Amino acid sequence: MRPESPFNKERKFFHIEEFGVDENHRRKGIATAMIDFAKDDAKKRGFERIELDMWEFNDGALAFYESAGLKTCRRYMECYVETKEAEKT
Numbered sequence: 001m002r003p004e005s006p007f008n009k010e011r012k013f014f015h016i017e018e019f020g021v022d023e024n025h026r027r028k029g030i031a032t033a034m035i036d037f038a039k040d041d042a043k044k045r046g047f048e049r050i051e052l053d054m055w056e057f058n059d060g061a062l063a064f065y066e067s068a069g070l071k072t073c074r075r076y077m078e079c080y081v082e083t084k085e086a087e088k089t
Contacts, residue, residue: 011048011049012046012047012048013042013047013048013049013050013051014038014041014042014045014047014049014050014051015050015051015052015053016038016050016051016052016053017053018053019031019034019052019054019061020061021034031064031068032068035065035068038050050070051073052065052070053076
């Protein structure tokens with residue numbers, strides 16, 4: 001559960017930080033079963049939604065997640081900056 005703040009409304013969600021299936025076992029329904037389990041578990045626990053982190057470069061994962069009913073709701077962005085430590089090397 002994330003409480004309300006000046007930047008967000010309160011929301012109750014099931015968070016999947018990392019998710020994967022070994023290459024030798026893909027396309028056998030394992031990932032679908034895992035997502036279905038997460039959906040069922042989230043529902044039993046009274047969560048309103050599932051949130052999932054993934055790497056932007058992983059086109060195969062994106063295609064799978066979209067086929068499983070997930071959609072992009074927000075995007076996390078970053079950049080590298082030079083630091084004083086980096087300038088010394």
